[in-house]
Amino acid sequence: MESDQQKGREGPQKRSPLDLIMNQIRRKTSFSERKKPSVGRLFRPSVSSDKNVDIPETKETESSEGKDSTGPGTESSDTDSEISSVVGWGRVKQFVQKLGKTPDTQSLSLAHCDLTATDVVELGTLLPFLAQLEVMDLSWNDLLGGSLKALTVHLQHVSKLKVLKVSSCRLTAPDLTALGEGLDCIPLLEMLDLSWNAGVGGGNLHCLAKHLCSASSLRELHLVDCQLSEADAVTLGEVLPLLPCLEVLDLSSNKLMKKGIETVASSLSSTPQLKTLKLSMCALNQESLAMLVGEKLKFLPGLEHLDLSCNKESGGGFSTVTTSLSLLTHLKCLDMHLCCLTEEDTLALVQAVPSLSELAELDLSSNKSIGSMMQFLLPVLPLSKIKKLHLNNCGLSPETCQVLATTMQSLAQLESLNLSWNKRVGETLQQLLEPLQAGCKLQELRLSSCDLTTEDMLYLESACKRGALSQLKLLDLSYNGSVGDGGWVSFFGGAAGLKELQELDISLRPSASLSASPWLPALLDALPQLPSVHRLALQRWALGPGDREKLEKALSKRTIALECDQVSVSVAKVAG
Known part of the structure; x- marks a missing residue:
């Protein structure tokens, strides 16, 4: 009888809900020390002492009260899940704060953090605890290159991701392949920034492109200074038809060759939603300008931002694209600074600008030959809409300055x-x-x-x-x-x-x-x-x-x- 009573005292019915929770934590701690699964190392005793980590009381009560009705094993499973989530978020906080950043369940910004390959492996194991993540920025981490697969294999845990930035990370061809393979896991991705990665060019763009599908929801693609080759431009031309939702395309600082420009230009008709096209410093000349702008802008009626700046060899070629420019009735920003514009180019703008009734930003800076012709362009601008007017280093003549002074009273939104x-x-x-x-x-x-x-x-x-x-x-x-x-x-x-x-x-x-x-x-x-x-x-x-x-x-x-x-x-x- 005494033996039975002692068993009863030692039985589970005498354990409090707090004991159950602590036993689970001890089991998890022991589990992590054995280092069996890779995710086990996340559950460290130090995390459980975080004052900001709270285990909801309702879960404890439900686990205790529902023990008999749900049967053996259910209580342990529910408690395991709850503790894993809480301790996992504590580990996320510890990792992010170690890098001098603020943890956020929806936005993870780790730019300029000197991330190493080891950090990337650890970050990958943390993704299961960031199910609500929508923005991830890993830009400007030079040591990340070559290790991206350790992260992309876990992308299925962040299926709500909408923005991914990995610019200036020295990405390699295997990184692009790994990223491409992971795209299926993040179907809601709207923005992808691969800028300032020389490894994206040199014919490697196809490693990523071959994994894109026509169901892609991608709205922004940034490939600034990726040293895109002619083969990459051809690949891009093949990819654009697969991106029907694309609104922003930035190819700035890539010396696009003739065949590449021709391929990209022919594919622009497949991106009717495009609102921003940036081709700054792309070595455009008069011929390529006519090829890219002269014929294809009619397929982009919704274009709002056009950047053709820093293409010095394009000067003198804008007179051939006047008709196309006048079709951009929704254009709000036109950037043509440092394009060696001629007086003929300015006259072409005088003919096109009256159709651009929504134009709010105009940058013609560093075109020294247009100073005397600006007096004819300024009056035809939609003065009541203009917010930004940049005419620095344009050799403005006294007559142009006088015309500008006259129009100042009409620039109410400047x-x-x-x-x-x-x-x-x-x-x-x-x-x-x-x-x-x-x-x-x-x-x-x-x-x-x-x-x-x-x-x-x-x-x-x-x-x-x-x-x-x-x-x-x-x-x-x-x-x-x-x-x-x-x-x-x-x-x-x-x-x-x-x-x-x-x-x-x-x-x-x-x-x-x-x-x-x-x-x-x-x-x-x-x-x-x-x-x-x-x-x-x-x-x-x-x-x-x-x-x-x-x-x-x-x-x-x-x-x-x-x-x-x-x-x-x-x-x-x-x-x-």
Whole structure:
């Protein structure tokens, strides 16, 4: 009888729910120490001590109460699953925090973390605990190359993944094959970024492409500077028909050869949903421009962003694509900077632009031959829609500057204006600023190397005081050494109207050096009125010993990135 009573006391009915949980943890700990399955190493005793890891009380109660009704084995299975999930998330947190990042169940950003092959293996074993993951960024980890398969074999656990970024990871052909094989496990993938991986090119793109299917939901494909060869371009041309949902295609910084361009161009008709096409620095010439743009843009009626910048050999060829450009009635952004545009190209734009009623961003920078022709283009722009207008280093003529001044009052939505490196701007700054009224939406104004004078600073001060620049966040007045000390004093006197200003640059040219002492007191008085400033560039302005001390005191309670050649080390530390 005593024996039976003792058995009863030792029997399971005397164990509390907490005992059951602790026994499971002990079993899991022992299991991990034996290192049988690879995932076993995730369950370490140290994780269970995490104060943020809670085991829901309801699960404990349900396991205890349902023991008799569900039969043997059910309680253990449910508890195992619960503990695995909790301890697994604790391991995820430990791994991510070790890399200086913040854990998130839906977004995993491990860019610039110096990940090793060992880290990739461990990350792969953590994916079962990230079932809700939608974004994974592993970019800029040079040591990741050659080890991607250790991660891709676990992609079935993150079937909800929508964004995958592995740019600049030194990917190899086996990596691309492994990634391609894993694509079936992530059917919801919308964005794939393989940029800055030379291993993607050289004929290796087919390792990934052969695994793509017509059911792909991919919307964005980024292949910037992948050293794509002619064979890769041909492969891409074969892949595009399999991506009917594609909206963004970025092939920038790849020298596309004639046959490759021809293949890609012929496949654009298979991507009717394309909204962004970036071909910056692709060595396009007049012939390839006509081949790619002249004939195929009619198949992309929904295109909103077209980047043809930095194709110097394309200059003179835009007159042949005028008709095609005019068909892009939904185009919002056109980037043609550094394309060696000619006067004929500008006239072609004058004919096409009136059809681009939605155009909001135009960048024609670094085309030095179009300055005198811009006076004909500016009036035909959809001025009420323009938000960004970049005309720096365009050799703007006095007539063009006058036309620009006239159109300023119609640029009600303008947020960014770049007129740097146009010497004639200094002669017409008053006319450019006068139309600006209080409430102006301008946030970025660049007037670097515009031969501004002391008098121009007075006009700028006036614009500040009447609230015309109240929303300005960036102001670049660098390389204007022709401004006298009185001009800077006046400008800083109107600083109270720059409440939103975050970046200010008044640096001198590298070959110049002037004393800041005459206007430094005005700057020091203005700083308290510039609460949002976090970057201040004063390069090549000489500061005396007394000036350094005053500047250091003014910055002692501010977090400002100070760029100043003559500032002492202690001040630089304060500036952060």
